[in-house]
Amino acid sequence: LAADGMGNLFARPNATIPTVARPDATIPTGVPVAVAESVSTAADVTAMPQLQLHVTAEKGAVAACAERMLAMCSIKAPPALDDVKRPPIDLVACIDRSGSMHGEKMSLMKKTLELLVKRAGLKGDDRISLVTFDSNIRLDIPLTSMDESGRNKADGVIKGLHPGSTTNLSGGALQAIEVLERSGASKEGRTRAVMLFTDGMANEGLRDPAQLTRAVAGAIATASAKCGGPISLYTFGFGADHNEACLRNLATGSGSSGLYYYIKTPDDIPTAFADALGGLTSVVAQNVKLSLEAVGTGVSVKRVLGSTYTRDAEGSVVLGDLFAEDEKDVLVELQLPKLRAPQTDPPPLVLNATLRGFNVPRSAPDDVAVSLAVARPASEPAEQPVNTALDEQRNRIMVAEAMEEATRLADAGNVAAGRAELERIHRVVALSPSGGTDLSNMLKAQCVELQGHYADASNYRMVGSKMSRMHARSHQVQRSTHMSPEAYTSGAKRKAALKSSWASSFKSGINENDSDSD
Secondary structure (H helix, E strand, O other), rough: HHHHHOHHHHHHOOOOOOOOOOOOOOOOOOOEEEOOOOOOOHHHHOOOOOOOEEEEEEEOOOOOOOEEEEEEEEEEEOOOOOOOOOOHHHHHHHHEEEEEEHHHHHHHHHHHHHHHOOOOOOOOEEEEEEEEEOOOOEEEEEEEEHHHHHHHHHHHHOOOOOOOOOHHHHHHHHHHHHHHHOOOOOOOEEEEEEEEEEEEOOOOOOOOHHHHHHHHHHHHHHHHHHHHOEEEEEEEEEEOOHHHHHHHHHHHHHOOOOOOEEOOOHHHHHHHHHHHHHHHEEEEEEEEEEEEEEEEOOOOOEEHHHHHHHHOOOOOOOEEEEEEEOEEEEEEEOOOOOOOOOOOOOOOOOEEEEEEEEEEEEEEEEEEEEEEEEEEEOOOOOOOOOHHHHHHHHHHHHHHHHHHHHHHHHHOOHHHHHHHHHHHHHHHHHHOOOOHHHHHHHHHHHHHHHOOOOHHHHHHHHHHHHHHHHHHHHHHHHOOOOOOOOOOOHHHHHHHHHHHHHHHHHHHHOOOOOOOOO
């Protein structure tokens, strides 16, 4: 499936309405659309790519007596430019070294960490830390600059890693977050993340998953406040024995960027790490927020569909940091007043949307504002054009919710009901107006694949539960994983390059002096 054929309004062929997004973007004729250009105070960067915001309505006209409507705010991040410096990274690798990590798993984990240090494109102002845990927690490498001296020091420590005893997952995670908290705020606008890898259950420290999740989420919130920016948590669960519900919740609790990766085989370890790191090294916008303001008497923003994004104190949708060419589609349900008389000329405004964030290539803030107006005739016109872009994003949200519901049912002991839920949502998507688009086809294919892993309780526990949670989170945040690299466009170029580089390194071996860092 073509990556640029999925997702967002900016990836549609055959233009029919002018747009600043891309000249080939398309919106169904008759669907209200609002497009805006960024406004920046930096006059010397106006030629640089900007954040883009595009707003459409589900229908071209909504009857005067109607009480609700859907709108979609489509956001696209600029590409990463080769000659523009990206934000420096603070990354903590938090690695399980319990006894079960012996043999091939530890060998591949060490090779992956060596690639992280030597072949990830890290620069001298990037910093890496290594926390390892079994029953004891070790800060093996404090935050260390990845210049030549730092890389050599880190490489020596990694080579000395060996498996230990039991699994104090909470201790490792909290120590990793503390490393970033102690680093404090910086002027450079650093990208901060923790990559947590485990192959088992927590059997030391905090063992209750709910208590562990609360503790980690609280620690991330505190550390993020002190650092002045978000901290993303990427969790990697290897094999059949880890608690995927816990790891998925840990990732979700870190905000809109965290992801859970299910690592089925040892060979997936470097691919999954490269996928996450490829995104982190392609950040092009930071602290991005979307403000929504209902316009007109009786109009209100009833809800934002899905459960992906939080709202800040001002009510803005927090999108966080965006990767190169990230696409985010936020569906908004509006409450409308019943009108005593039609309003069509001009159509009344119903929504103002404003996108704000720091644009890294431009080294300046972007501020994009749009307004959406929708005609309110006496009755809704028959056979209105379908907004297929909005419809397929609704499918995406519904499929993610259905995957979550399937796991809830199966976790309660009713695996057959979970499989039936996946069958149900497959039918819904297939019969939808956008049922034949690339995105909808991919969603249907995943539902069919997952049904096979709900064949019985054993298959569900070993694979189905893990795959469902990983795919659901991927669709919620519109970011691909190592198992679905073409699903979404975010950071795709950098991810593919890093995976290719690491794959060749594994085939040829990692040379002691081989490094792509400066």
